[in-house]
Amino acid sequence: MGRVRGRVAIVTGAARGMGASHARVLAAEGARVVLTDVDAAGEGVAARIGDGALFVRHDVRNADDWARVVERAEGAFGSVDILVNNAGVADHEPIESLSEERFRREWEVNALGVFLGMKAVVGPMARAGGGSIVNVCSISSMVGEAGAVGYTASKFAAYGMTRVAAKEFGPKGIRVNSVHPGPIDTPLLHDAPGSADAVLMMKEMSPLGRIGAPEEVSAVVLFLASDDARFVTGSGYVVDGGLLA
Numbered sequence: 001m002g003r004v005r006g007r008v009a010i011v012t013g014a015a016r017g018m019g020a021s022h023a024r025v026l027a028a029e030g031a032r033v034v035l036t037d038v039d040a041a042g043e044g045v046a047a048r049i050g051d052g053a054l055f056v057r058h059d060v061r062n063a064d065d066w067a068r069v070v071e072r073a074e075g076a077f078g079s080v081d082i083l084v085n086n087a088g089v090a091d092h093e094p095i096e097s098l099s100e101e102r103f104r105r106e107w108e109v110n111a112l113g114v115f116l117g118m119k120a121v122v123g124p125m126a127r128a129g130g131g132s133i134v135n136v137c138s139i140s141s142m143v144g145e146a147g148a149v150g151y152t153a154s155k156f157a158a159y160g161m162t163r164v165a166a167k168e169f170g171p172k173g174i175r176v177n178s179v180h181p182g183p184i185d186t187p188l189l190h191d192a193p194g195s196a197d198a199v200l201m202m203k204e205m206s207p208l209g210r211i212g213a214p215e216e217v218s219a220v221v222l223f224l225a226s227d228d229a230r231f232v233t234g235s236g237y238v239v240d241g242g243l244l245a
């Protein structure tokens with residue numbers, strides 16, 4: 001308990017799935033949390049967490065939205081110490097049929113959103129004396145996934161930006177790491193076409209024989225956000241039940 005007590009965290013894509021779980025876990029460990037999402041369902045998630053949480057409607061593709069989120073965090077809680085860039089979208093189309101518009105959408109949410117987020121918090125975190133940024137990437141940041149060109153490209157980009165930011169922000173006391181989930185039990189996984197067969201196949205391929213729970217990724221996010229990881233930066237943590245092995 002209390003591993004991030006006194007810290008202020010922003011978690012994007014927190015209306016459901018893993019983002020909601022990261023927000024709950026950080027709050028349970030003492031952080032005050034700003035939950036953001038394009039989906040207003042985040043309001044209810046924040047209300048259930050209680051006094052130390054608030055929701056801001058936020059499109060991670062929009063720099064003005066980012067400025068508002070940081071302003072709300074500093075106004076309500078006094079600083080920004082932790083950013084979890086979790087919002088993400090996934091399409092499932094081969095290169096030949098994926099439209100330029102859908103590719104741009106994945107690119108803008110999963111890669112541009114991460115860039116804008118890091119850019120928005122670096123000043124406030126440096127003023128607060130340091131901080132921790134966790135970029136939620138994927139095992140698709142490490143291997144090519146057929147039928148997921150926009151997702152794979154944007155997640156590779158987010159992994160690369162993590163390493164650049166770790167080098168640029170280290171002297172300011174800001175650590176930047178990534179987590180790389182495998183298949184995790186969220187709407188994003190289950191909404192994919194043919195997901196039932198894909199999940200079955202991934203379970204069979206996985207050394208642990210199952211898909212993961214959101215809280216199992218949140219545990220690694222919490223570690224990276226906390227002082228337990230004070231000498232960890234520029235690193236990518238795979239949380240996939242051994243699938244990549």
Ligand SMILES: NC(=O)c1ccc[n+]([C@@H]2O[C@H](COP(=O)([O-])OP(=O)(O)OC[C@H]3O[C@@H](n4cnc5c(N)ncnc54)[C@H](O)[C@@H]3O)[C@@H](O)[C@H]2O)c1
Nearest residue numbers: 013015017018038059060086087088138181183184186188
């Ligand atoms: N579920 C998995 O198997 C899996 C595996 C690897 C990586 N991931 C990554 O984990 C993260 C969370 O995924 P999830 O499985 O919880 O998905 P999810 O679809 O359940 O949740 C994603 C959230 O992001 C929000 N979002 C989408 N576009 C947004 C935007 N432009 N601005 C702000 N919010 C936006 C959605 O409204 C949603 O609430 C994503 O980055 C995803 O790519 C998921």
